[in-house]
Amino acid sequence: MQIHVVRQNETLSGIAQMYGSTVADITEANQIPNPNDLVVGQSMVVPIVGSFYFVQRGDSLYTIARRFGTTAEELARINRIPVNQPLQIGLRLYIPPRRKVRAEFNAYVEPRGSTVAPALETSAREAAPYLTYLAPFSFQAKRDGTLKEPLLNNFPAIASANNNTLMMVITNQENDQFSDELGRILLNNMPIQERFLSNIVSTAKKYGFKDIHFDFEYLRPADREAYNRFLRRARDRFKREGWLISTALAPKTSAEQKGRWYEAHDYRAHGEIVDFVVIMTYEWGYSGGPAMAVSPIGPVRAVLEYAVTEIPPGKIMMGQNLYGYDWTLPFVQGTVARAVSPQQAIVLAARYNVPIEYDTKAQAPFFNYSDGSGKRHEVWFEDARSIQAKFDLIKSLKLRGMSYWKLGLSFPQNWLLITENFNVVKRTT
Numbered sequence: 001m002q003i004h005v006v007r008q009n010e011t012l013s014g015i016a017q018m019y020g021s022t023v024a025d026i027t028e029a030n031q032i033p034n035p036n037d038l039v040v041g042q043s044m045v046v047p048i049v050g051s052f053y054f055v056q057r058g059d060s061l062y063t064i065a066r067r068f069g070t071t072a073e074e075l076a077r078i079n080r081i082p083v084n085q086p087l088q089i090g091l092r093l094y095i096p097p098r099r100k101v102r103a104e105f106n107a108y109v110e111p112r113g114s115t116v117a118p119a120l121e122t123s124a125r126e127a128a129p130y131l132t133y134l135a136p137f138s139f140q141a142k143r144d145g146t147l148k149e150p151l152l153n154n155f156p157a158i159a160s161a162n163n164n165t166l167m168m169v170i171t172n173q174e175n176d177q178f179s180d181e182l183g184r185i186l187l188n189n190m191p192i193q194e195r196f197l198s199n200i201v202s203t204a205k206k207y208g209f210k211d212i213h214f215d216f217e218y219l220r221p222a223d224r225e226a227y228n229r230f231l232r233r234a235r236d237r238f239k240r241e242g243w244l245i246s247t248a249l250a251p252k253t254s255a256e257q258k259g260r261w262y263e264a265h266d267y268r269a270h271g272e273i274v275d276f277v278v279i280m281t282y283e284w285g286y287s288g289g290p291a292m293a294v295s296p297i298g299p300v301r302a303v304l305e306y307a308v309t310e311i312p313p314g315k316i317m318m319g320q321n322l323y324g325y326d327w328t329l330p331f332v333q334g335t336v337a338r339a340v341s342p343q344q345a346i347v348l349a350a351r352y353n354v355p356i357e358y359d360t361k362a363q364a365p366f367f368n369y370s371d372g373s374g375k376r377h378e379v380w381f382e383d384a385r386s387i388q389a390k391f392d393l394i395k396s397l398k399l400r401g402m403s404y405w406k407l408g409l410s411f412p413q414n415w416l417l418i419t420e421n422f423n424v425v426k427r428t429t
Contacts, residue, residue: 001097001420002046003384005358006038019046031412033343034350041356041365042346043383045413055091068095103394103422104401106133106167106278106317109408111151121154123407128162130415132425133211135167137406139203140174143185145195147203156207163426165244168209170200171216178218180260187219187226197237204243210427211275212238215248219264228269235273244275251281251303251319255310271311278403279307282321287337291327291378295320296362297389304397317403318394322411324381329368341409345381356383363389384413391421401425 002019012023012035027035030044053064061072061083076083079093109124111117128134136155140148147170159166172183186196200212212234219227235245247270250261255268270277281300285292300318307316324345325337340348345365349356352369359366366380394402401422404414418424 001416002048002051003388004044004046005385006040006042006044008040010038012038015044015046019048019052021046021048029412029416031343031410033347037350039346039349039354039356041358041367042349043365043385043413045384045416047416050097051095053093053095055087055089055093057089059087061087064093069099070096098421100421100423101395102425103399104132104317104425105130105418106135106401106403107131108135108137108169108404108406109155110137110406111153116151116153120408121158123410124155124158127407127415128158128164130418130424131162131164132401132427133167134159134164135169135213138169138171138173138215140171141182141186141196143182143192145186145192145199147199149203152207160208165210165427166208167211167213167246168200168204168207169213169215172219180218180220183216183219183227184223187223187230193230193233197234200234201237201241204241209243211244211246213246213248213278217248217250218260221260221263224264224266227264228266228273231270231273245273246276246278247274248278248280251279251299253302253306267307267310271315274315276315276317276400277311278317278319279303280319280405282319282405285325285380287325287339290331291325291329291337291380293359293362293364293366293380294324294382295390296364297393298361300390301393304393304399308397313398314400316399317401318390318399320387320390320402320404321382322404322406322414323409324379326377326379329376329378339409340379340381341411342381342383342413343410345379348379358385382411382414384417387414387417388421391417395421
């Protein structure tokens with residue numbers, strides 16, 4: 001699989017000819033929204049076996065081989081050149097396909113309102129072949145230990161048809177906001193907690209959930225140990241049913257990190273108690289804050305490098321956004337950026353005829369434009385390059401896999417690059 005970044009005056013036919021592909025194959029693979037109006041800086045995947053690399057200043061066979069996880073000798077043999085030959089800038093080298101590793105993938109799907117939009121079910125069907133888990137969001141716990149159910153519609157059937165483990169996501173949300181008081185009751189009132197666990201078991205059996213996933217956020221710091229005790233009790237209860245248990249964790253870089261989102265999340269204890277965790281490594285750039293990358297690689301790496309010191313890497317799923325944001329400039333506190341899919345971002349760049357740039361430090365694409373009213377905008381989103389950087393990090397840290405928030409925003413390159421990098425685990429039970 002080739003990742004290609006569009007340059008000035010390039011066309012799909014020229015790109016297809018460069019790599020021995022076809023316009024139809026490239027268009028279909030990327031669901032290209034602007035085939036006749038490509039944007040400079042737009043990335044796309046070219047569906048070929050292996051890839052090509054064009055030599056840059058300072059490259060050697062040894063540095064290129066290290067970058068792609070192979071050897072200089074192997075590159076020399078494949079490309080029929082002497083191993084110590086100086087490389088000309090611009091020389092095209094063939095790179096064999098990446099070595100695949102096993103990994104698990106989860107995606108949350110969040111119906112909103114009184115019905116499930118057909119497009120959301122379509123998004124789940126398209127993603128399900130690439131997933132280990134499908135996670136309808138969410139069952140909201142109540143103060144009496146009962147559950148408010150989400151709209152499920154055909155999601156259990158979609159999961160079953162694609163050998164996805166159906167994940168039962170349970171939150172301490174009231175009116176769609178995380179509640180520390182609700183958390184306090186569930187974690188400390190033992191009769192209510194017993195009723196809560198019994199309701200989880202009966203509901204999971206009713207719908208066929210096989211992983212019980214707690215996304216308890218904004219808990220009181222004083223409830224840290226109560227949460228750990230609850231998880232141990234839940235684990236023992238669910239193991240009798242043969243189910244997995246997992247949790248969502250805030251992105252921390254130390255055990256002592258302060259803040260209501262962090263203090264009750266005990267990485268070491270969760271690593272010991274549950275089968276796996278989802279670490280929410282996104283929202284550095286968020287809708288209510290200033291413009292920046294949503295999941296810049298540096299902060300993501302810092303969180304995960306700390307996490308593997310407390311939790312076995314094979315229990316860690318990296319959280320990943322399937323969206324970006326369009327901010328109106330200058331940023332004013334209290335304003336909210338608009339969420340955009342990677343495909344929508346490309347359409348915006350094409351509409352306003354602006355190039356897409358790439359921040360190599362954040363490993364994320366962005367661009368600026370002025371709308372019809374003369375207002376300036378800044379857009380950060382995801383593309384093939386940024387998601388490949390995250391996949392490389394998963395492999396280097398030997399993590400369990402990746403969890404996406406959330407389905408419904410189109411990013412076709414992501415799913416193709418999963419198959420290029422990983423053998424997706426399917427947990428049939």
